[in-house]
Amino acid sequence: MKEILYIQAGTQANYIGTHFWNTQESYFTCEDEGDLVDHGISFREGLNQKSEPTFCPRLLAFDNKGSQFGTLSETNALFGMDASADGQTLWSGNAVECMQEPVSKSQYQIDMEDSDMNAGYASSAAIQPEDVRYWSDFNRMFYVPRTIQKVPDIPEWEEAEGNWTGGHEMFTRYDEETGLMEGPLRLFLEECETTQGIQLIHDTSTFGSFVDALLASVRDDFAKLPLFSLPLLSDVTPSKSVDNPLGVRKLVNDALAMRSLSEMCSMSVPIQSPTTWTDEVCSNKYMHANKAHTYHTSAILSAHIETATLPLRLNAAKYDILAFSAQLSWRSGVPFAELSGAFPEADAMELGYRIHNFSSSTPSVQFGRHDVTRGFSTTGMTFYNERLSSVQGAAVSRYSTAAAPSIQSVLSWFSSTHAAAYPLPTSFPAFFSSAEANLPQGGPSGILSRPRSTSVFSSVGVASGASNFFSDYARFLDRSIRRKVSVETCGIGLDEMRDLANDLWTLHDNAGGQIDLGPDVRGEDED
Structure with missing residues (x-):
C-alpha cells in the first residue's frame, strides 16, 4: 500500500478539495473506471459507532x-450525532440559553438525503452558483x-490575509489546544502501512x-516524509504595480510561502488566482463557467489537479x-513545477x-513533464x-551535447498516463454547453447541462519559466526595499526582506538551468 495523507x-x-473528494467517491461506483484507482491510497478503512465498515478520506x-x-460538523450520521443536540447540562439551576441560529442545509444536501442523487443528472437537479454559500453545501462525503x-x-x-506572523502564532496556539501534531496527524500516518x-x-x-x-513540525517528526504541495497564490501579482498595504502584504506573504516550500517540499506546483486566467478557460464552445464564482473555478482546478x-x-x-517528483525535477535546481491543461478536451x-x-x-523551455489524458x-x-514524439525528439536534440545519461533517459523525462474519462458527480457544476461534452451545441443560454463524464488533458511539468516566476517576486522586494516600505505595510522588516529577496534570486538562478534566458534579468526596473 502507498497511502497518502491529504491536507x-x-x-x-x-x-477544490470538496470537488476532489466527490470525484474520488464516484470511483467506487463508476463502471467506466472499474478498478482504475486503489481506494486504499486515499481512503482509510475503519468502523463507525455501530461497528460497521466505513471508507473515509x-x-x-x-x-x-x-x-x-x-x-459540516465533526460528528455525522456515521460517527454520532452533534453534541449540541444533547439538551442535558451539568447546571441544575435556572439558565438562559443564547444559541446562534444553526446554518441551514443547502438544497443539494436536502435532495441528497431525500433521494438517490446518483441518478440526478437532469437539469432540474443542477446546483446553481448562487445557492452555494460554503464548500460544504455540495459535499457528498x-x-x-x-x-x-x-x-x-x-x-x-487584525488582517486575515497576508498576516505571516499571526499565522505562526495561530498554529502554535492551535497545536497546544488540540494536540494536532501528536493526535490527528500522527494517528493518520500511523494507520498507514507504507506512507508515500x-x-x-x-x-x-x-x-x-x-x-x-505545520510543515516545520512535520519535518521535525518525519524528516524524510515526501511532501507534494499545491499552493494557491493570492489575487495580487508581482508583475503589476501594487501600492496598497494589503496588496503588498499579500505579495510578501506569497514570497515567504514559496521560500518555505522550496526548503521543505519534494515538489510544489503554484496555482495562480482565477483572476489571472484568460476568458477562454471558463467560456468556450464547450462550457460557460462563471469566472467570478469559486464554486465554478474550483471545479475546473479540481479536475486538473x-x-x-x-x-x-x-x-x-x-x-x-x-x-513522481524526482522524475520531474532532475534538470531543475528547485523543486517547483507548473500545472497546465485543457478542460474539457473534447477534440x-x-x-x-x-x-x-x-x-x-x-x-519557457520544458525540462520534463508528465501528461495525463x-x-x-x-x-x-x-x-x-504524435505531439509527444515531437516533444521528445526536440528534447533529445536539445540535450545531445548535455550531460544526459542516455537518449532513453531523455525520453523518460516526457512521459504520460492514459485513463478513462473524468467522472462528473451530481455535485459538479452544470456549466457545459451540452449533455455530451464532445458535442458542443447551444450557447450561454444552454449552461444547465452535465455529462456523466468528460475528456481532460492535464500536465505537470518543470520548465525554465520558474526562473521568471521567482525573479518577479525578487524584483518586487527589491523595489520595496529601495522605497523603504514600513513593517506595518509589508509585515516584515527591511533586513528580513533583503534576505528573502536574495533567497528568491538564488531560486531564480537555480531554476534557469543552462538555458539562455536572454539579458540579465536583474537590470534596473523603472520605478
Whole structure:
C-alpha cells in the first residue's frame, strides 16, 4: 500500500478539495473506471459507532471556525450525532440559553438525503452558483471526526490575509489546544502501512504561515516524509504595480510561502488566482463557467489537479510522490513545477491552442513533464502520441551535447498516463454547453447541462519559466526595499526582506538551468 495523507487549508483549498473528494467517491461506483484507482491510497478503512465498515478520506481539512464549514460538523450520521443536540447540562439551576441560529442545509444536501442523487443528472437537479454559500453545501462525503479542523477566527482588528506572523502564532496556539501534531496527524500516518507522503493544497494569503509552521513540525517528526504541495497564490501579482498595504502584504506573504516550500517540499506546483486566467478557460464552445464564482473555478482546478495526480493513486501505479517528483525535477535546481491543461478536451486536435498554464504566463523551455489524458478517442490518442514524439525528439536534440545519461533517459523525462474519462458527480457544476461534452451545441443560454463524464488533458511539468516566476517576486522586494516600505505595510522588516529577496534570486538562478534566458534579468526596473 502507498497511502497518502491529504491536507487542505483555506476556503479556496477546501472548495477544490470538496470537488476532489466527490470525484474520488464516484470511483467506487463508476463502471467506466472499474478498478482504475486503489481506494486504499486515499481512503482509510475503519468502523463507525455501530461497528460497521466505513471508507473515509485520509484528510485534515483546516478552515476558520466562523461559518466557513457551513453545516459540516465533526460528528455525522456515521460517527454520532452533534453534541449540541444533547439538551442535558451539568447546571441544575435556572439558565438562559443564547444559541446562534444553526446554518441551514443547502438544497443539494436536502435532495441528497431525500433521494438517490446518483441518478440526478437532469437539469432540474443542477446546483446553481448562487445557492452555494460554503464548500460544504455540495459535499457528498462523510469524514472521521479528526478530519474537521476548525481554526479560530482572526480577531476583527487584525488582517486575515497576508498576516505571516499571526499565522505562526495561530498554529502554535492551535497545536497546544488540540494536540494536532501528536493526535490527528500522527494517528493518520500511523494507520498507514507504507506512507508515500503528504499531498497538500492551501491558500497562501490566509494559511501560508500556518502551513509553514505545520510543515516545520512535520519535518521535525518525519524528516524524510515526501511532501507534494499545491499552493494557491493570492489575487495580487508581482508583475503589476501594487501600492496598497494589503496588496503588498499579500505579495510578501506569497514570497515567504514559496521560500518555505522550496526548503521543505519534494515538489510544489503554484496555482495562480482565477483572476489571472484568460476568458477562454471558463467560456468556450464547450462550457460557460462563471469566472467570478469559486464554486465554478474550483471545479475546473479540481479536475486538473485530480487528473494530474492520478498516477499517484492508480492500482497499477508506477509512481509515488517521491518518484513522481524526482522524475520531474532532475534538470531543475528547485523543486517547483507548473500545472497546465485543457478542460474539457473534447477534440485532441485543439491541444495546440487550448492548453492553459495555471502556474505561469511566461513561455519557457520544458525540462520534463508528465501528461495525463482522460477519455481520449482513438483518433485523439493518435494525434497526442504524435505531439509527444515531437516533444521528445526536440528534447533529445536539445540535450545531445548535455550531460544526459542516455537518449532513453531523455525520453523518460516526457512521459504520460492514459485513463478513462473524468467522472462528473451530481455535485459538479452544470456549466457545459451540452449533455455530451464532445458535442458542443447551444450557447450561454444552454449552461444547465452535465455529462456523466468528460475528456481532460492535464500536465505537470518543470520548465525554465520558474526562473521568471521567482525573479518577479525578487524584483518586487527589491523595489520595496529601495522605497523603504514600513513593517506595518509589508509585515516584515527591511533586513528580513533583503534576505528573502536574495533567497528568491538564488531560486531564480537555480531554476534557469543552462538555458539562455536572454539579458540579465536583474537590470534596473523603472520605478
